Amino acid sequence: MHDAALHSVTALRTLEANAARRLGDAAVLMRRAGQAGWHLLLARWPQAMHIVVACGPGNNGGDGHELARLAQAAGRRVTVLQLPGQAPGSDLAREAAARFLEAGGEVKVFDGALPVADVIVDALFGIGLSRALDGEGARLVDAVNAASIPVLALDCPSGVDASTGTVPGPAVIADDTLEFLARKAGLATGAALDRVGRTHLADLGVEAVDFAGVEPVATCLVASDLPDLLPQRRRDSHKGHNGRVLCVGGDHGHGGAIVLASEAALRGGAGLVDVATRAAHVPALLSRLPEAMAHAIAMPVTGHLADLLATCDVVALGPGLGQADWGRALFAAALATRHPRVIDADGLNLLAAGPVPLAVDDILTPHPGEAARLLGCTVAQVQSDRLGAAGRLVERWGCTVVLKGAGTVVAAPERTARIIAAGNPGMAVGGMGDVLCGLVAALRGQGLGAFEAACLGALLHAAAGDAAAASDGARGLLPSDLMPWLRRLGNPSQSPQDPRHA
Numbered sequence: 001m002h003d004a005a006l007h008s009v010t011a012l013r014t015l016e017a018n019a020a021r022r023l024g025d026a027a028v029l030m031r032r033a034g035q036a037g038w039h040l041l042l043a044r045w046p047q048a049m050h051i052v053v054a055c056g057p058g059n060n061g062g063d064g065h066e067l068a069r070l071a072q073a074a075g076r077r078v079t080v081l082q083l084p085g086q087a088p089g090s091d092l093a094r095e096a097a098a099r100f101l102e103a104g105g106e107v108k109v110f111d112g113a114l115p116v117a118d119v120i121v122d123a124l125f126g127i128g129l130s131r132a133l134d135g136e137g138a139r140l141v142d143a144v145n146a147a148s149i150p151v152l153a154l155d156c157p158s159g160v161d162a163s164t165g166t167v168p169g170p171a172v173i174a175d176d177t178l179e180f181l182a183r184k185a186g187l188a189t190g191a192a193l194d195r196v197g198r199t200h201l202a203d204l205g206v207e208a209v210d211f212a213g214v215e216p217v218a219t220c221l222v223a224s225d226l227p228d229l230l231p232q233r234r235r236d237s238h239k240g241h242n243g244r245v246l247c248v249g250g251d252h253g254h255g256g257a258i259v260l261a262s263e264a265a266l267r268g269g270a271g272l273v274d275v276a277t278r279a280a281h282v283p284a285l286l287s288r289l290p291e292a293m294a295h296a297i298a299m300p301v302t303g304h305l306a307d308l309l310a311t312c313d314v315v316a317l318g319p320g321l322g323q324a325d326w327g328r329a330l331f332a333a334a335l336a337t338r339h340p341r342v343i344d345a346d347g348l349n350l351l352a353a354g355p356v357p358l359a360v361d362d363i364l365t366p367h368p369g370e371a372a373r374l375l376g377c378t379v380a381q382v383q384s385d386r387l388g389a390a391g392r393l394v395e396r397w398g399c400t401v402v403l404k405g406a407g408t409v410v411a412a413p414e415r416t417a418r419i420i421a422a423g424n425p426g427m428a429v430g431g432m433g434d435v436l437c438g439l440v441a442a443l444r445g446q447g448l449g450a451f452e453a454a455c456l457g458a459l460l461h462a463a464a465g466d467a468a469a470a471s472d473g474a475r476g477l478l479p480s481d482l483m484p485w486l487r488r489l490g491n492p493s494q495s496p497q498d499p500r501h502a
């Protein structure tokens, strides 16, 4: 249960204090942290004979000294590297350093050069980082990153803000990160994802009772969660059961966006897909998607669009919509309906330019730039606290929000946010958002609630991107490469639910 829970640094401080109080001795946690670190290092690099442990002045450094002592006792050649003028500063860390020295350990002060090492352990800074690394700390981090030696980060790669995932200055690039007690929200989203490498959790024997007063700020979703989240299809289902999605967009020059959104809606399991777009795109759309029903919409926007809006279950609004008169007229018509909407791309830009009230069951799917426009702030401010930005979007617009990007955040009123622990840099290409918009609309049309459809859609989209990248590489990944994977990953392994045994 706790493994999926993501916590703020404040919550982790409470958790540590609760556990230490129950144990009667905080040093127990530190010794367990050192032990967990040593066991992981052995598992990952069993041949490593020379181990350098960079230890900072705080308890993260204390964990490092504990690991160093165990590695020393196991016959490894261990060097603890400390920063000039930053000897262990806390009682716990001093005791851990003393135990290492008593065991014959060697301590060196960093002088700009790294000792010989097969593996480097980053125990410089953990959840106590309070500002961008500078001075000797920054120099040591740069030396570690330049060394091309495997790095194991304890609790958090030094230099990363464990609550928000921002990297305010130099930060360690780890091969593996071993988190203690519970997972940190900041290591699941944003710039941190380029630093953590493979993440592991050592709960140090924390117990449910220790979580009193400790609430997660988010929970993470991984690809293996998919089967439990996917809606079951009944044997006797027919197209009417699986929702009617109306995709609205594709102004001149942007036909591809509405085709991608429409195909994703079909691959996401929609029973029927109508497409309201420019006449010029209808032939290409139907040749690629004969299953879709394409409707040419011209200015002035006629009652035909109103009929389509009246008969659909959900509107995918925005892919290739543009912000000219045609797009604005379709946007206004769609916002006048009572059906749930998934609003993306220029639909979001039009919303930012002329705010209109939304319904609680609407879904917004902004990337950081669109989120910045919707919040009236900068992209840097959105990315500096992605969870916070998603929360502010929910507060401002009162509906479900999918803040895309590395570690997509899904937030909604009265819900604990979800962070999608899937996806890859190959997905940072135009059109991926159109696929997500159509997919989320399809899931919404199959009866999932707004938050559930957004979570499942974002997870399925990212997992499909990972599967496509694993199969043929991340570079050159195209949105259309996701389509077969949306279908493969979007079907629960068991056969459709038999109503006789429902």
Ligand SMILES: NC(=O)C1=CN([C@@H]2O[C@H](COP(=O)(O)OP(=O)(O)OC[C@H]3O[C@@H](n4cnc5c(N)ncnc54)[C@H](O)[C@@H]3O)[C@@H](O)[C@H]2O)[C@H](O)CC1
Pocket (backbone or CB within 6 Å): 012, 013, 015, 016, 029, 030, 033, 056, 057, 058, 059, 060, 061, 062, 063, 089, 090, 124, 125, 126, 127, 128, 129, 130, 131, 132, 133, 134, 137, 154, 155, 156, 180, 181, 182
């Ligand atoms: N809560 C847990 O999950 C556990 C915590 N343990 C380990 O303890 C660290 C947190 O220790 P703390 O002493 O609070 O902070 P740090 O060791 O991360 O270092 C902070 C230390 O460094 C100074 N500092 C902060 N920012 C900078 C900077 N930019 N440049 C220079 N110096 C800086 C600050 O003043 C502090 O003195 C946690 O991560 C775990 O590894 C337990 O051992 C296990 C459970």
Ligand SMILES: [K+]
Pocket (backbone or CB within 6 Å): 060, 122, 123, 124, 125, 126, 153, 154, 155, 156, 157, 158
């Ligand atoms: K660290």
